[in-house]
Amino acid sequence: MDAELPFSNLFLRGRLRQSLSKEEEHRLEAMISETADLKDGSIISRRGELCHRSTLLVDGFVLRNINSNGKRHIVCIQVPGDFVDLHGFALRRLDHDLVTVGAARVAYVPHEELNRTMEELPHLTRVLWFATLLDAAIHREWIMKMEQLTADNRLAHLFCELWHRLNFVGRADPDGYDLPLTQIDLADTCGTTSIHMNRIIGKLRRMGLVEFKRGRVTIPDRQALEQFARFTPDYLYGDGELHLPSDF
Amino acid sequence: MDAELPFSNLFLRGRLRQSLSKEEEHRLEAMISETADLKDGSIISRRGELCHRSTLLVDGFVLRNINSNGKRHIVCIQVPGDFVDLHGFALRRLDHDLVTVGAARVAYVPHEELNRTMEELPHLTRVLWFATLLDAAIHREWIMKMEQLTADNRLAHLFCELWHRLNFVGRADPDGYDLPLTQIDLADTCGTTSIHMNRIIGKLRRMGLVEFKRGRVTIPDRQALEQFARFTPDYLYGDGELHLPSDF
DNA sequence: CGTTCCCTTGAGTAGTTTCAATACTTGTGG
DNA sequence: CCACAAGTATTGAAACTACTCAAGGGAACG
Secondary structure, three states: OOOOOOOOOOOOOOOHHHHOOHHHHHHHHHOOOEEEEEOOOOEEEOOOOEOOEEEEEEEEEEEEEEEEOOEEEEEEEEOOOOEOOOHHHHHOEOOOEEEEEEEEEEEEEEHHHHHHHHHHOHHHHHHHHHHHHHHHHHHHHHHHHHHHOOHHHHHHHHHHHHHHHHHHOOOOEOOEEEEOOOHHHHHHHHOOOHHHHHHHHHHHHHOOOOEEEOEEEEOOOHHHHHHHHOOOHHHHOOOOOOOOOOOO | OOOOOOOOOOOOOOOHHHHOOHHHHHHHHHOOOEEEEEOOOOEEEOOOOEOOEEEEEEEEEEEEEEEEOOEEEEEEEEOOOOEOOOHHHHHOEOOOEEEEEEEEEEEEEEHHHHHHHHHHOHHHHHHHHHHHHHHHHHHHHHHHHHHHOOHHHHHHHHHHHHHHHHHHOOOOEOOEEEEOOOHHHHHHHHOOOHHHHHHHHHHHHHOOOOEEEOEEEEOOOHHHHHHHHOOOHHHHOOOOOOOOOOOO
């Protein structure tokens, strides 16, 4: 199947992908007009620009940034399989920038194709809609964790979320995953300073919960980390309390 | 027009509503199966339940709550004209609770009607999709403000956002608006304690930026408040940097 | 082989929470 | 109509979390 659908086969894997018919899966792959290999720091989409295509992340990581008062704020981290700027199809202009971290491979889908899908394939349309609302659910969880948790819990929570999301698409090992972020990136994601982030990383390492070296997150005891972070993966819409009905 | 479309006439007013045809406007109104007057604290929709209809908020306010570790966290505040649980149509189960604050009037739209719309009216479908992604954009701004701002700025930012959103639907005066929240509600929205919220409200009042008494927000100088909050309304997709093209 | 990021550590300060105590409001039933 | 209860609002003091300023060490890249 991977050979058949080389670019779109990770989309919603482990979640709503199971509800796609073979025809829909092939249509999704066929919508791709072009692919590209991007290097670190490439801008996929810029705030305020009119969007004419959307980008499927095939490999690598992408950050959603909002700049305000000269500071960068990371509001979401995208992983392989994510349709990173599908929001731009309905919003027409994005409120944030999309930037790669590390090398990334992407596939572009022109908005004319999405328009055609909306007219012809309502079920696939609804699945695409779902994918954008999954991002919104993740946003809400982030708001909650910013409201509730201290910086060390927030970092632990982020590491837990990324493990699950990468695990859905087969990019996580039982004891960790690759992650090309700097401590500065993590600080901008958790709403703290790089100095404080550095101390927190040390604290979690000394507690034996998680080891972070640039490029790799190592989690010796995931259950302990999730408990510390007060993390439950339900909001990612895999299994759990919010699991989807089979007749979606 | 209000007489013709008594329940749906505020939907996306001041934003994408202008792109709806007369036919689409009437279709939206016709999708409503039922209306209800709810009292304070009514639960519109509960986390984890299968959704079979979505709710248009005609009058009043609704909170989106996530409970975690015994604490309530408010992740969004909905105002009249908002399609408060349209997310439930694509997500099938919501990740949060929807609860009224103060008396509210709502209109229900069965999901069969939305399914029919998806099959018959792709443009209206896209407008509905847009409405859900507007929520996502607001979520992102909240993440950014939680990452960046101190509690006093956050509260000011919230008051600014609500003024603009209420102004879109004609529910704001130049110098303020009605808002039936308690200081506890505001604290749970800004991610702080009610004690600290109380001190912050006093501080903003003494600074002459905003007066809050239960039921009413008074803003003597909106420009000064917006500057203090570092607020720009672009992310609400009215006018401004992210304004929508006329051919949506 | 130097420049540029990135990481690390210390000390003082600002912002926020917690605990504790008291008053004000609002709605309810006698 | 008053009394009471429950929720809401206010204030002070101590403890904690995180930020800023400052300075140095390390790694990666041309």
